[in-house]
Amino acid sequence: MSTFPSIDSELLRTFVAIADHGGFTRAAEVVNRTQSAVSMQMKRLEEDVLERALFERDGRQVRLTPEGQVLLGYARRILRLQGEVFNTFRQPHMVGAVRIGTPDDYVMRFLPEILSRFAQAYPLVQVEVHCEPSSQLLTRNDLDLTIVTREPGTEIGQLLRQEPFVWMAAEGFCPQDQRPLPLAMFNTTCFCRAWACNALEAMDLDYRIAYSSPSLSALFAVASAGLAVTAQLRSLLTGNLRIIGEEEGLPVLPNASIVLLRGNRMTPVTDKLAEYIVEGFRA
Template identity: 40%
Template sequence: MAALPVNLDMDVLRTFVTGIDLGSFAKAADCLGRSPSAISLQMRKLEDQVGQTLLRRNGRGLALTEPGEMLLGYARRLLDLNDAAVSAVATPALSGSVRLGLPQDFTETGLPTVLARFARLHPAVRVEVHVERDAVLRSELEAGRLDLALVWDATGAAGEGSLVAHLPLVWIGPRAGVVGAAHRPLPHPLPLALFGTPCLFRHAALKALDAAGIPWRVAFSGPGLAGLWAAVAAGLGVTLRTPHGLPPSLRPLDPDEADLPPLPSLRLRLVRGMGGADPAVERFAELLRETLAETTRVVAPLP
């Protein structure tokens, strides 16, 4: 007689994925409202079901084994399908449109994931994406041309939207090159690759350098992030940005190594447009926050 198929427990798979996304099963226990011992039992159950060790010790933490990495991909797809089925049956079908604005930093990381998830859950909703600089996004919000926008906040304005994440500002240079290399002096004056004005990253860079008494010159100025990355990778100058979505040709520079001034962190906020509450917009905002929590890993607590 053929062996019965193994039915993976969705609840256990959700715990597994949450623990990996948060980087800690202790954090997953808090997030899911379970005790650490209950989480441990779930992980042992999952390993028994698949007959493989999924996690291994890595210093004081845990890391995925090769079977664990394989299962993680399947677990994400199973949970997406499960959530889509529940949403389709249990809630009224959403329709309408969502107009989203976001900085260029998130077009290759958070955006594809959230668009794919939302399309599977709510295929009747049309999503329009506007990728612009921060000043333009704020103007579009005020004009009523956007329903949602991710904007940078350097001032800590408590009333503006909802806080999504704190991301550090870092000096960025080429992965292999003279600028920022250990025990080599900075070029004088320091060449910079920056967006044109108005730009809060440009303002933060020049303010920090002026306060530290470091002379500078703008060697590259352009409106697009791809051009900025290319200029830095080519060694035209250093730039200032968050490390989120950094291409492999670049690296954050150690301020001590490169004799560069220290930098603060930057808040990322999700701001809603002037229109009233809309179910499709609210659902997209919720999913966007969840996705950013997984991709940024430097996340502010939910309000």
């Protein structure tokens, strides 16, 4: 059976630091080594371990070669998996259950990747997800972590991200030809619905709530069928919808804030999942 030389994780960690920070000098500060030590590490990685050039050097500028780009993907995966192994076996207290509250919107867009990574690192933790509108989640006191949408200036908890609401419609849908304009919106307790209606009224545009639902997938299904326009966070855009706006005579919508609230019963498990949520929403 053929054997391959092992790759020291410290070499990969330094390599990733160089790629992330654009040079050997800054990477040396990040990994707490001298610049000469970093240079020796990369010389060993290039010449002794992989026998491939990983960097293109132009004066002080450093760029990854095509081989370096390939290694970067593997290096990130290896270091992430290594961290997850140590987390799993060095922290036996990471067991238990976490109750998350979130609107339906974010379950589709953000939670799959977040929960997948968390499950790989902490397979013994049970995660219970409760999907409700933000207005209802704010009234609950039985959740450990709660993700809600807030209007600018009313943020509470930890800000995860801010982004604009946008109008979305199917390809070929022409809002100028639709009067009153049919809307597919969340139920009446959603302030986003009020934003959309107020913006249309300010421009004296006739509209009607043609479809309403607490389910984002239902609203997208209606919009994708060309039956109505919807207004949602830009990051929730799906491939069968397009963003429309001022060019089609529609008003600009404001930004919204996504925030994370922590419950009264914080544990190491809850804290760790909160870290994954913050990272996932800011990625």
